[in-house]
Amino acid sequence: MSATRVLVLNSGSSSVKYQLLDMGDGSRLAAGLVERIGEETSRLKHSPLASGGEARESDGPVADHEAALKAVAQELSRDGLGLDSPELAAIGHRVVHGGKRFTRPTVVDDAVLAEIERLIPVAPLHNPANLTGIRTAQALRPDLPQVAVFDTAFHTTMPESAARYAIDVKTADEHRIRRYGFHGTSHAYVSRETARLLGRAPEDVNVIVLHLGNGASASAVEKGRCVDTSMGLTPLEGLVMGTRSGDVDPAVIFHLTRVGEMSTDEIDTLLNKKSGLLGLCGDNDMREIRRRIDEGGEDAAPAQLAFDIYIHRLKKYIGAYYAVLGRVDAVVFTAGVGENAAPVREAAIAGLESLGLAVDGTLNAVRSGEPRLISPEGARVAVAVVPTDEELEIANQTYALVRDGNAGAA
Numbered sequence: 001m002s003a004t005r006v007l008v009l010n011s012g013s014s015s016v017k018y019q020l021l022d023m024g025d026g027s028r029l030a031a032g033l034v035e036r037i038g039e040e041t042s043r044l045k046h047s048p049l050a051s052g053g054e055a056r057e058s059d060g061p062v063a064d065h066e067a068a069l070k071a072v073a074q075e076l077s078r079d080g081l082g083l084d085s086p087e088l089a090a091i092g093h094r095v096v097h098g099g100k101r102f103t104r105p106t107v108v109d110d111a112v113l114a115e116i117e118r119l120i121p122v123a124p125l126h127n128p129a130n131l132t133g134i135r136t137a138q139a140l141r142p143d144l145p146q147v148a149v150f151d152t153a154f155h156t157t158m159p160e161s162a163a164r165y166a167i168d169v170k171t172a173d174e175h176r177i178r179r180y181g182f183h184g185t186s187h188a189y190v191s192r193e194t195a196r197l198l199g200r201a202p203e204d205v206n207v208i209v210l211h212l213g214n215g216a217s218a219s220a221v222e223k224g225r226c227v228d229t230s231m232g233l234t235p236l237e238g239l240v241m242g243t244r245s246g247d248v249d250p251a252v253i254f255h256l257t258r259v260g261e262m263s264t265d266e267i268d269t270l271l272n273k274k275s276g277l278l279g280l281c282g283d284n285d286m287r288e289i290r291r292r293i294d295e296g297g298e299d300a301a302p303a304q305l306a307f308d309i310y311i312h313r314l315k316k317y318i319g320a321y322y323a324v325l326g327r328v329d330a331v332v333f334t335a336g337v338g339e340n341a342a343p344v345r346e347a348a349i350a351g352l353e354s355l356g357l358a359v360d361g362t363l364n365a366v367r368s369g370e371p372r373l374i375s376p377e378g379a380r381v382a383v384a385v386v387p388t389d390e391e392l393e394i395a396n397q398t399y400a401l402v403r404d405g406n407a408g409a410a
């Protein structure tokens with residue numbers, strides 16, 4: 001098959017992010033973002049990476065996802081990379097929730113669309129937007145395979161002991177309540193790249209992956225398979241995040257309902273959008289929190305407390321997953337905070353020498369976009385920084401599925 005290009009689409013509720021990749025040589029041809037869809041001040045930013053030209057930005061209303069995708073198609077056409085090109089092999093879509101059923105990337109057909117729709121109650125914010133993205137792309141290129149790559153798929157290997165909550169089984173099953181986990185594309189990519197960094201096969205290594213972006217999650221990966229992850233039914237569980245609380249006693253919710261007289265929606269907003277680092281100190285950006293701490297003064301104390309709570313939770317998960325795995329070959333940091341915030345990496349690993357974990361100050365201070373080790377030479381357990389690349393992973397998985405022309409729906 002000569003078509004080697006894959007368009008990756010990540011459709012959020014009010015945004016579409018995209019990248020066009022050529023899987024022949026792994027190059028990135030274009031990338032961009034449409035933001036604030038449906039508002040008066042939508043913005044499109046397009047980077048023509050193939051030509052190395054300047055990024056183009058345009059403001060103006062973009063009514064809906066269909067208009068957004070048409071605008072993206074137009075930008076791509078200006079670079080001679082239009083969606084009508086015979087070189088386009090497939091469109092890969094990030095889909096947040098694939099439930100138990102989707103354990104791998106899947107070519108979209110009507111049954112697949114119906115199942116993604118059926119999962120809306122467990123992913124009310126994400127799956128509708130993902131569906132709109134797929135349907136819009138289908139309308140633009142009905143002849144092209146559309147591939148859904150699920151955030152949950154990598155975690156479907158978790159054993160029941162990790163995937164189930166200890167609540168009444170009948171109630172849980174009736175409402176499909178279990179731990180699904182998210183960021184799976186990133187955990188899959190980063191755990192594999194970590195094995196490569198160690199010069200070993202993914203099947204030979206046990207890795208703890210710490211994906212620390214605005215959303216954050218940890219996973220325990222045993223011989224290439226996920227055996228536990230910190231997010232659950234929704235992305236709210238687990239680590240302290242930019243605006244999400246992570247773990248809380250579920251009785252906090254009853255308390256806020258009964259004593260605080262808050263509605264379910266208010267509590268949902270509180271825990272998902274007004275908690276985490278933002279709720280603790282008023283900032284959700286780790287750069288700003290570090291600046292406040294480093295500058296000292298009155299503003300530093302709440303920032304320091306937020307940082308300490310963030311690190312305490314992170315450390316607890318490292319310890320927990322160390323115990324889950326029994327033997328650990330590497331702890332790896334990724335995503336915006338994990339890749340850039342040396343103080344977070346240093347603090348999270350501090351004091352874990354008896355587990356064979358340590359960070360070398362000089363290596364940790366190096367700024368780089370490359371996968372790298374930050375543990376001292378000869379350390380029993382590697383500590384690494386591996387930049388994530390969810391778009392590349394989606395493109396790889398999409399292309400692998402359609403390359404040989406056997407893109408039948410699963």
Ligand code: ADP
Pocket residue numbers: 212213214215242284285286287335336337340341
């Ligand atoms: P997401 O994809 O979840 O939106 P990212 O993985 O892009 O998030 O991470 C975004 C976060 O990364 C920002 O909120 C910011 O806190 C953090 N970040 C980015 N650069 C730095 C830096 N140099 N130092 C500390 N934190 C950083």
